[in-house]
Amino acid sequence: MSDVLDRFIKYCAVPSQSNPLTAEKVPSTPEQFDIANVIAQDLRELGAEDVAVDEHAYVTAHWPASEGCEDLPCLGFCCHIDTAWQSVGSPVHPEVKHYEGGELRIGTDRDGREVVVSPETNPQLANMAGWDIVTTDGTSLLGGDDKAGDAMVVSLLARLKADPSLPHPRLALSFVPDEEIGHGAALLDLKEFGADFGYTIDGGPLGEFCYETFNAAEVNVRARGLSCHTGTAKGMMVNASELIMRFHQMLPAEQRPEFTEGYDGFFYLERMSGDCESASADYIIRDHDQAKVEQRKRVMCHAAKLLNVQMGEEYVTIDIHDQYHNLADVVTRPEYAHLIENARAAYASIGQEMTCVPMRGGTDGSQLSFRGFPCANLSACYYNAHGVREFVPVPELEAMVDMLVDLVGRYAVPQK
Secondary structure, eight states, rough: OOOHHHHHHHHHSSSOOOOOOGGSSSSTHHHHHHHHHHHHHHHHHHTTTEEEEEEEEEEEEOOOOOOOOSOOOHHHHEOOOOOSSSSSSSSSOOOOEESSSSSSEEEOOSSSSEEEOOOTGGGGGGGGOOEEEEEESSSOOOHHHHHHHHHHHHHHHHHHHHOTSSSSEEEEEEEEOGGGGGGGTTTOOHHHHHOSSSEEEEESTTEEEEOOOOEEEOOOOEEEEEEOGGGGOTTTOOOOHHHHHHHTTTTGGGGHHHHHHHHEEEEEEEEEESSSSSSEEEEEEHHHHHHHHHHHHHHHHHHHHHHHHHHHHHEEEEEEEEEEEEEHHHHTGGGGGHHHHHHHHHHHTTOOEEEEESSSSSSSSHHHHHHTEEEEEEEEEOTTTSSOOBBHHHHHHHHHHHHHHHHHHHHOOOOO
8 A cells, every 4th residue: 555545444344433512622632642642653754843732632854954955934734633523433443445437335334324425416436446545444434534644744845755856945833623523623832833824725626726715604503492281381381402402493494405505605504402491402503605604503593582581581592602703804915826736736736627616615724724823714625414324546646655755845835
């Protein structure tokens, strides 16, 4: 196996899901320390400088500049070590399959049902006949989001070590926890990190480039009720679960994720639970336009207020807080145009046209860019993330390491 494929399979086999229900601590799960320590050990073996794993499972390191590039600005890379919580994520059994066309057969899920990827849902498969593709055995997600990015960055360093003549500035490297639950690298010490600008590597197919993300907010709705015997409930019972259901029905159904695309925003019910006396629902709202996010907030607040008016007192409460903002507000500034143009040229160096897509989500860069580390998002080459149908094509995985070598070389000269 190639260096990056070997690392990718090793990293995927270490379960490291985050958990939104324990998000009050960082990392939200102790398993994230496992992958953090594996990556840190690989960095140390390559000779990276000041490799550290802190008490929050943040892995940081630096790579020295090539000769003659010592005085250039430091270039940063950021990936995340957690995997999605929405699907089974442990144990993970990564496999390399040789794909010959037609349906990509992944395996069987935990209920014995066959897991396949159809060219109808993934037309990209039409160009992948004859390729090796990494999947699981069907019993869990793969974790290419974002362990493909992790493997690419570490393999970039291996390439620079093997050929000291490759030009590049000093590199700052971070591998952070809890991205999948909106943490957004909030605890990364940017002064210590020391990068002037850079990239996250957490995107989809090869050639994808993102400098636009959603603006994001989280909404927590709580309802209280009044329980009594069902036989004498008339005029007395208030069912909290029913109130949550009524609240949900007040939101526009056509603005759910399954009915939207592109720049369309949405309301998404992440989870709900309850009984007669107490019930809750947690939502996320997303839109590329912050003004539309604010309108969505007003819609939800109005729904809660209307229910309370109907009930005659406050039975429903709502709490809203922002998570991150559209990184385009930072990355599109003229002084950071090089982030876009250097990525475009680096993709072209491997024969790949860059495709700019508005991300229907966020990256660690959504927060980091507003904290003083402007960073756009590059391909990590995963498909069908967050589920058992996830896959990563090996040729794309390997091509991205070539792209990164070219990219860091473009920062071996002063930027205009």
